[in-house]
Amino acid sequence: MNRSLKTFVTVLVTLLLGSALTAAPAAAKEPWRTHEGTIDGARYLVKVPKRWNGTLVLYSHGLYVKEWPPERIQLATRPETEAWLLDQGYALAASNYKGVFGYVIEEALIDQVALLDWFQANVGKPRRTITSGMSMGAVISLKLAEDNPGRFDGVLTQCGEYDANGTWNSALDMLFVLKTLLAPDADIDLVRPRDPEAAQAALSAIVAEAQKTDSGRARIALAGALGNIPGWVFAHQPEPSAPSDRLAQQAIWVTAAYVNGYGPAARAEIERRAGGNPSWNTGIDYRRMLDGSARRDLVRHAYRQAGGVELAADLDRLAAAPRISADPAAEAYLRRHAVAAGTTPSPVLTVHTTGDGGAVSDQTRWYADQVRRNGDPERLRRTYVERGGHCSFNAAEEIVLLRTLVSRVDSGRWPSTGPRPLNAAANGLGPDYRLVPELFSENFDEKPMAPAFVRFTPPEFPRPTT
Structure with a gap:
């Protein structure tokens, strides 16, 4: 696996390594009961504080790949969040889903409900149940609430793709541009790949060569603009202002995330699950798309x-x-399992970094439109963190959002979700909750960063399913 693919995969999944890098306390000192096992082949982990406050947080993790299997089951996006929640009396639960690896959304929607059933039968019925998830787990959390009305009291989604079918279409647009303009005669299958690994290697090599020339870089920029990919990758650095720097960082997203992350090899997996190709660009006017692009x-x-x-x-x-x-049947599969309807049977709080090119912030705007059509806009609040990277949040930001959601569940009214009160509350947690991973660094370094909630209006998502 080449380094750019390794980096992108880590962007999607090794936020999770924070939980693996922090050793759990010795069992004799744990002020909670731990339950582990399998349900219908899916491993699960449950922790219940001895002084349980009656709230359960059911966590849905992001994408795992076989090259980096999880060292343990993750119960929050940040390990400091997990520790804080347990200390405050919250019960935590998560399944690793059957199959564990890849685009296991269909399995997750079954396994997470099975775990909730197990919890109610073996621990007790929670007074309130929150579903939380990051990246792929964000749409899982939303779909859990939408598909099981009455079972979840609130939803927190982090860096989510709420229209995953739209993301696959957007990825196809970008790869179609790159192949058409850089190697029109190359025998590369963008969909229904006959030899996924060979097609992936050929496409990656063509784009890598294009990076060496001004004309190649211009065409990569065109591909990125059609996906509204921002020019900000690095969480530990400020947003670039010079066009050349923005183009360079946008190109990292395009090549690492979409050429490698959504290329023919990944396409083969989603097509196997869906029973065919779910993506299309028939009827798409790329000139019009560029005119409407924020880039x-x-x-x-x-x-x-x-x-x-x-x-x-x-x-x-x-x-x-x-x-x-x-x-059509494959498109229907992805629409059924990986596209949020926006029905909001319970309150939903979303958070996105403004520089996310792996799951663009445009998805939150699309989801809000879905809620206006199909749900209750008063049940939705959207928040943004001014930072590059995918899911590059610190624990203070995650904790404050969970507290905000619980307050809405308890009172029936949203507390202020503006940047000033959220940042003040997050700063009040202290410096121990400020570590942010640099996902595009060699060793995935972490450094303390102040909470950075900000007012932000995302662009329109270029390729919505509905």
Whole structure:
């Protein structure tokens, strides 16, 4: 596995390593009861404080891959959050889902409910049940609440893809642009790959070579703009201001996250689960998409720097290129399991970093539109953290959001979710809760960073399912 794929996979899953890097206290000192086992083949972990406050937080983890199996079952996004919740009397539970690895959303929706049933039968019925999740686990948390109304009192989603079908379409758009403009004659299957690993290697090599030229970098920028990919990768650095720096960081997202993370090898797995290709670009006007992109100025800058290529000519080539159609049954599968309806049977609180290019913040705007159509907008609050990276939150931010959601559940009214009160509350937790991972660093370094809630309006999601 090449380094860029390793890095992206770690972006998606090794936020989780924080829990593995912090050793659990010795059993004799644990002020909680631990339950471990399997339900229908899915491993689970439950911790119940001896002075349980009656609240259960059911946590849904993000994507795991076989190259980095989880060392233990994760109960919160940050290990400091897990410790704080247990100290405050919250019970915690999580399943690793059957199959553990890959896009196991269908399994997760079954296994998490089975674990909740087990908890109620063996521990007790909670006074309130919160479902929380990060990345892939965010849409799992939403779907759990939507599919099981009355069983969950609140939902916290972190860095989520609420329209995962739309994300696969957006990924197809980007790869279609790269193949059409960089290697139109290459025998590379973007969907229904005959040899996924060979197609992945060929596409990765073509894009890596393109990075060496101004024209290649301009076309990578065009692909990124069609996905509204931001030019901010590094959590420990401020947002770049110079166009050249923004383009360089956007290119990291495009190549690491979409060429490798959503390329032919990953496509083969989702197609196996869905029974075919769920993605399409039939009827898509890429010129119109670029006109509506929040990153179009970056593209124009990149093409001006390139000199030898014309943006208008490249858009004409895209318009003339043969399109890709979806298999209807496969699209229906992904829509059923991985697209939130926005029905809000219980209050929902979302959080996203503003520089997330792995799960773009546009998804929160799309989800809010779903709620306006199908749910109750008063049950939704959206928050943002001004930081690069995917899921690069500190424990103070996660804890304050959980407290905010519980307050809404108890009182029926939202406390203030503006940046000032959230930052003040997070700062009040002290310096022990401020570590943020740098997911695109060699050793995934962590450093303390102040809470950074901010007012933010995300762009429109370019490829919504509905």
